Amino acid sequence: xxxxxxxxxxxxxxxxxxxxxxxxxxxxxxxxxxxxxxxxxxxxxxxxxxxxxxxxxxxxxxxxxxxxxxxxxxxxxxxxxxxxxxxxxxxxxxxxxxxxxxxxxxxxxxxxxxxxxxxxxxxxxxxxxxxxxxxxxxxxxxxxxxxxxxxxxxxxxxxxxxxxxxxxxxxxxxxxxxxxxxxxxxxxxxxxxxxxxxxxxxxxxxxxxxxxxxxxxxxxxxxxxxxxxxxxxxxxxxxxxxxxxxxxxxxxxxxxxxxxxxxxxxxxxxxxxxxx
Amino acid sequence: xxxxxxxxxxxxxxxxxxxxxxxxxxxxxxxxxxxxxxxxxxxxxxxxxxxxxxxxxxxxxxxxxxxxxxxxxxxxxxxxxxxxxxxxxxxxxxxxxxxxxxxxxxxxxxxxxxxxxxxxxxxxxxxxxxxxxxxxxxxxxxxxxxxxxxxxxxxxxxxxxxxxxxxxxxxxxxxxxxxxxxxxxxxxxxxxxxxxxxxxxxxxxxxxxxxxxxxxxxxxxxxxxxxxxxxxxxxxxxxxxxxxxxxxxxxxxxxxxxxxxxxxxxxxxxxxxxxxxxxxxxxxxxxxxxxxxxxxxxxxxxxxxxxxxxxxxx
Numbered sequence: 190x191x192x193x194x195x196x197x198x199x200x201x202x203x204x205x206x207x208x209x210x211x212x213x214x215x216x217x218x219x220x221x222x223x224x225x226x227x228x229x230x231x232x233x234x235x236x237x238x239x240x241x242x243x244x245x246x247x248x249x250x251x252x253x254x255x256x257x258x259x260x261x262x263x264x265x266x267x268x269x270x271x272x273x274x275x276x277x278x279x280x281x282x283x284x285x286x287x288x289x290x291x292x293x294x295x296x297x298x299x300x301x302x303x304x305x306x307x308x309x310x311x312x313x314x315x316x317x318x319x320x321x322x323x324x325x326x327x328x329x330x331x332x333x334x335x336x337x338x339x340x341x342x343x344x345x346x347x348x349x350x351x352x353x354x355x356x357x358x359x360x361x362x363x364x365x366x367x368x369x370x371x372x373x374x375x376x377x378x379x380x381x382x383x384x385x386x387x388x389x390x391x392x393x394x395x396x397x398x399x400x401x402x403x404x405x406x407x408x409x410x411x412x413x414x415x416x417x418x419x420x421x422x423x424x425x426x427x428x429x430x431x432x433x434x435x436x437x438x439x440x441x442x443x444x445x446x447x448x449x450x451x452x453x454x455x456x457x458x459x460x461x462x463x464x465x
Numbered sequence: 466x467x468x469x470x471x472x473x474x475x476x477x478x479x480x481x482x483x484x485x486x487x488x489x490x491x492x493x494x495x496x497x498x499x500x501x502x503x504x505x506x507x508x509x510x511x512x513x514x515x516x517x518x519x520x521x522x523x524x525x526x527x528x529x530x531x532x533x534x535x536x537x538x539x540x541x542x543x544x545x546x547x548x549x550x551x552x553x554x555x556x557x558x559x560x561x562x563x564x565x566x567x568x569x570x571x572x573x574x575x576x577x578x579x580x581x582x583x584x585x586x587x588x589x590x591x592x593x594x595x596x597x598x599x600x601x602x603x604x605x606x607x608x609x610x611x612x613x614x615x616x617x618x619x620x621x622x623x624x625x626x627x628x629x630x631x632x633x634x635x636x637x638x639x640x641x642x643x644x645x646x647x648x649x650x651x652x653x654x655x656x657x658x659x660x661x662x663x664x665x666x667x668x669x670x671x672x673x674x675x676x677x678x679x680x681x682x683x684x685x686x687x688x689x690x691x692x693x694x695x696x697x698x699x700x701x702x703x704x705x706x707x708x709x710x711x712x713x714x715x716x717x718x719x720x721x722x723x724x725x726x727x728x729x730x731x732x733x734x735x736x737x738x739x740x741x742x743x744x745x746x747x748x749x750x751x752x753x754x755x756x757x758x759x760x761x762x763x764x765x766x767x768x769x770x771x772x773x774x775x776x777x778x779x
Contacts (some may be wrong), residue, residue: 231504305483311719313735317751320739323490397608401721404610405734405736427618434618438611442693446606453602 196458203454209447216262229412237430240436247432249423252448255433259440265415266444269399275393276334282384286372288342289349300346302431303339311336315343315398317409329408333395344387348380382459389455393448400441416441470767475541477759485537489530503546508759517521520546520745521752533748537603542749547741552749556731560753562632563730565720566653569646570715571708573654574661579704581664585699589670597662606658609718613652613725633730653718657711664707665692669701701772709765713758 197203207411216223225245226232231253232244240247246255284303287295306314318332352358370452388436400417401407416437423433498590500516501508516593517523520543521532542552578601584658587596620626635642672678673696707766720732727733738746 215681301479305478307485308480308712308756308759309751310758312717312720313751313754316720316735316739317491317747320742320747321495349648393606401610402606405721405724407739417610422609424614427614428621431618431622433613438615440601441611442607445608446603449602449606453682 190191196382197454203458206447206450206452206454209443210451213263213268213447215246216260217267220260220264224254224260226254226257227436228258228261228414229253230257237412237426239430240432246436247430249419249430249433250426255419255436258419259436260442261417262414262416262419262437263444264439265326265409265413266396266399269326269396269409272330272390273333273395274337274388274401276331277337277391277395278341278384278388280334280338282342282345282377284338284342284347286376289346289366290353290376291370292350296346299342303342306335306339311394312398312401316405316407317404319402324402324407324410325427326409326413327452329399329402332402333398336398337391337395340391341384341387344383345380349376351378386452386459388454389452393445393452396448397441397445400450438463445449466770473763473766477763481752481756485748485752486530486760488751488755489533490639492744492748493526493529495717499546499742499744501742516546520544530546534555537749542753543745545738545742545746547576547738547742547746555734557749559729559731559734561634562725562759563716563732565635565777566644566650566713566719566723566728566730567715568647569650570653570657571712574692575659575708577655578661579665579697580625582662583669583692584675585662586669586673587665587692592668597666601659601662601666604655604662606659607656609652609656609723610725612655613649616648617654617725619646624674628726645726645728649722651727653715653722656718657715660707661704663714664704665700665752669696672696673698688721698772702769705765705768709730709762710766712761716754716758735758 198208225267230253232248235244235248235250235251236252237253238244238248244254245258246259251254276373280382284299288299307417309317310341315329315332315336318335319328322328358371359391359417399408399415400420403417406418406421406422411418419437420441421433422436423430427434472730495502499520499522502514504512504516514523521555524532525699533543541552542556544551571635581600585594588713629641629645632645633641650738664758678691678695681695716732719730720736722728723730723733724736734746735743735750735754737743738750752764
């Protein structure tokens, strides 16, 4: 672990990603302290004003402070990212472990169901689920979580099947260790590397999908500030106030970019083939 | 080979059956009365009853499913609950636009991604390599709707240009058609290019390290020959895999991009029908997209053996 942290620090790309994510996390946690105004506070005398010392990123068509909305938007993005990925990852871990460890008929059934979900393009599946559940913050998280579950299931299953072939597992089975103990003590720790990489990459995917759904009006609902929604709202007025587009777009790109940087670097660090 | 194709096609049947079950029954979970949702709260009891009867909503759910599936199997996807029009012809008409957009985007992405990926792979750790890696990571990180919005903004502010509205078929007026599709295709293409570029770079790196490349070089082959005839050809398998995976992203991406550029494609149909809760159209369109998606993945798999004769399917 120490060796790993050391290498992460040495790998500048990953470090930049990590610092970027850290900044977004700080923004989200300390939003009430950092944002100068409430996200839905309207300054009717300052509608569509450009960036100034009073409004750092300018104001939108209702006279709301864009900087404050972006800071609070970080809360929404991270919340959706974390909860949605947790749903997908935990679901995928359970199904993948069952499938990969026990194999047989149960494996067949689980994997065929996952195949069905793989037949939908991601955003389309998320859209359909949100259409059924109705657009809201909670439903966005559930939809994205379900969309991500098959990827985690496949990943965990194939990792489990590789680990299972090791002699120490056969030995543990031979001396009669219960399957649940083998899974918890020996299998899970050994599949963590690809799992963590996938979590980092899924986080960026989840934040992106939330922004896309909110952009289409089917994700987070007003008055909650979402970067995707801000971008869509601003489209009608963008020629009169480019800042209404540019800052939310920059926030989305920055966050996803940092997660991808970290994910990329983690993948290289944890892949034994690329170690030399 | 033929036996393999047939077996793969047969394997698609349970998947598509599963898709139809998932989509049909998920839409039936929606709380409340479908007829009420469509006609609004002030609809008369008679009108509600008539709509339920017309669309078989008064039948048991299983019966509804089988009658829908029975229709689908003979090419009858039912009628739109909103417009009363046949669903399948509408889907096919709109799919032409989405298909053209997807093809154009894919071509743009390959033109950008493969040469840049190869260069980055050859000149590993150089400035060029670093730049290409940053560009490709940005390509993956910039959501297509953000890129589209900013692109429209920049074009409007600097050239006072706004993308043309409406759609003209390629065979009616090819130039106008390309004018309409080029911006959305660039947006979708660059997003896809990021992923393809990364894969091209890493597979070229991997291949150039192998013994057979050293042998070819030792025999005095020109570097150009080594790269194009040997390295790139062998690198095509992983590149093709990522392209296959990106097709799904592309099909999904068209939903948003068609909305932004007001293109009357399949993605826009899905979105409109979701907003209008037009269930027959949603289920038909989603089933159709899933069908196209799995067929493309099958095609990609079959292309492997063409590119790499070592891969044979039994």
